[in-house]
Amino acid sequence: MxxxxxxxxxxxxxxxxxxxxxxxxxxxxxxxxxxxxxxxxxxxxxxxxxxxxxxxxxDSKESMVDEILSTFLTDMWAAYDRVLASDLSARETFQALVAESFRCIDRYREAVVIYQNESKLLGESPRFAYLAESQRRFREMWLSVLDRGVMDGVFRADLDTGLLYRFVRDTVWVAASWYRSDGRLPAGEIARQYVAMVLEGILKD
Amino acid sequence: MxxxxxxxxxxxxxxxxxxxxxxxxxxxxxxxxxxxxxxxxxxxxxxxxxxxxxxxxxDSKESMVDEILSTFLTDMWAAYDRVLASDLSARETFQALVAESFRCIDRYREAVVIYQNESKLLGESPRFAYLAESQRRFREMWLSVLDRGVMDGVFRADLDTGLLYRFVRDTVWVAASWYRSDGRLPAGEIARQYVAMVLEGILKD
DNA sequence: CATTGTTTCTAACAATCGTTTGGTAGAGTA
DNA sequence: TACTCTACCAAACGATTGTTAGAAACAATG
Missing domain, CATH: 1.10.10.60 (Homeodomain-like)
Structure with missing residues (x-):
């Protein structure tokens, strides 16, 4: 050199x-x-x-938000792909994906918030076509995990799959809007309780 | 006359x-x-x-969004207050509030979306102080129902109450962002499945 | 010290924003 | 027909927007 x-x-x-x-x-x-x-x-x-x-x-205001979002999404999908490639059971995959999502929220909180608030609007522009593509992959990924779980008899089958998907997606990501990394609960603990709530419900036994 | x-x-x-x-x-x-x-x-x-x-x-663009939001919130709280005044158990109150929320989403979908997306920003202005006040009441209402449920032994006690509140709040209201009144599932059925998911979880048995 | 390249400031630009003003078409009333 | 009121249009207002161009400040190099 x-x-x-x-x-x-x-x-x-x-x-x-x-x-x-x-x-x-x-x-x-x-x-x-x-x-x-x-x-x-x-x-x-x-x-x-x-x-x-x-x-x-x-170059522009647009290129700033572009770089913010694409950096975050690239990293997030790398993490998801690692999980998907590691041959876990449906339930383990579910838990790993949720944990990974919270790690993303922890690391890229602002980007996640921007993604949630602006992706619908920005996605209309060709420059941000990757936002819609990301959402498509997201849906595909979760539906596949959930379907597999239903097949394996680990997730209940009496609920609409589309509804189930939206439920999981929303419950995980809206956390970005209130999560603070210096809060009372660390990201791992929040993820654990979230998984418990979604899997087992909030009823006592 | x-x-x-x-x-x-x-x-x-x-x-x-x-x-x-x-x-x-x-x-x-x-x-x-x-x-x-x-x-x-x-x-x-x-x-x-x-x-x-x-x-x-x-008068202004601001007064338009003001009228949109205040009309919706007034109606929503009237509905909530009817539920709270009818002396139901914690679990019944929970279910009734969720059902009422979905009815609001069905009736005021646009207003709900605006409320979710803009209330944080608008709330900074004194004119929209009622938005923050509404969120405060919202939090108070749900925490009270959840606490009562935990006391009565109907809701599990091993989860952080604040987390539980955010979970319930978010899962109910984000539905406004994808809900279509002409969709496959009617509002009542969506509410029913939502309640089932939140209460019992998505695991089989 | 002089020179160069990097980063920021100053000052403006065209476009667009929310808003105002004055006018006008049309329905209703006497 | 003449008058009035309602609901809108046409055209502009000043302020603010994203963006640009040229000069100034700065650090590094010779």
Whole structure:
């Protein structure tokens, strides 16, 4: 590795780190105030700079939210795919997916909130077609796990599968809207109780 | 009742009906595109008129969403209060509240979606203080029902109450985001299956 | 110290926003 | 027919939006 190479590499690394910093600030504002309602001046303010200066780092406001969402989704699907590839039973897969989801919420809370609030709107644009595609895979994945569970006789068969899917999907992801990583309960414990609630219900015995 | 009186009354009624029509159109657009991202010209377009003409009927874009939300919330709480006043057991109260919630979703789908998506942002303004107040009452109501259920030994006691509350709240209300009144399952059947899932879990036996 | 490349600021731009104003078409009344 | 009131249109308002261009500040290099 030549010195020239190392310099240009560390420069690129510093640049990438700055981008990540700015995206972190942007994600916070987008998540708390909504993407459409957020101005680039507010994002810049949160990052300690002026509105126009953001355009040295990013092409547009749209490309910021694009990078925020695609980074999160790439990581999330990598985690899901690891679970799906490990040949677990339906019930174990279910639990592992929920646990992985909460780990995602823990790690990418802002991105998850943005994804939930804005994906329907953003998805209409061709640039964000991967959002709809992600939701399709999501549905496919959960339905497959749930169907397998019903087949194996581990999940009850008297409920509408589509309803079951929405129930699971929603109960897991809405947690992002109230979850705080510094809260009373750690992510793992929340996941455990969630799984218990969904699997066994809230009735006593 | 004098003729003059009747005329002014029917005029007022026609006026109110037109307002309701326009608010219906506005609610649809607000719900599907988001309040902040929606322009008054889009609302007017959906109502078959020009942007400025809306201001003959309403003070502002804000007052439209205000009327949409407050109408829905008033009706919802009237329904909840009827349930709470009828001296049911914890479990019966639980079921009745869920059923009533789904009836609200059925009747005020757009308003519910707007409430969920925008109440956090709108609530910061003094004008929409009633949104935060409604959420406070909501929390109080569900916690009281759940606590009573745990006391009576009908709900399990090994779960965090706050988590339980969020779980119930979220599972019920996110249904508004996908529910269609003309869908495969009627509102009552959805409510029934939801109650079964939450109470008994999704495991077989 | 001079020079270069990187990052931010200053200051504006065209477009679009919510909103206002003044006018007008049409129905109802005398 | 003349007048009035209701409901809308046409056209603009100032403010704010995302974005851009050129200059200034800064750090690093020679």
């Amino acid at each position: 030549s010195p020239r190479r190392r310099d240009s590499e560390s420069a690129a690394a510093a640049r990438a780190e700055r981008r990540a910093e700015l995206l972190g600030a942007a994600a916070k504002v987008f998540a708390s105030r909504g993407y459409a309602a957020t101005t680039v001046r507010e994002v810049a303010d949160a990052a300690g700079m002026l509105g126009g200066s953001l355009y040295y780092h990013f | 004098s003729p003059r009186r009747r005329d002014s009354e029917s005029a007022a009624a026609a006026r109110a009906e037109r307002r309701a029509e326009l608010l219906g159109a506005a609610a649809k657009v607000f719900a599907s595109r988001g309040y902040a991202a929606t322009t008054v010209r889009e609302v007017a377009d959906a109502a078959g008129m020009l942007g400025g003409s809306l201001y003959y009927h309403f």
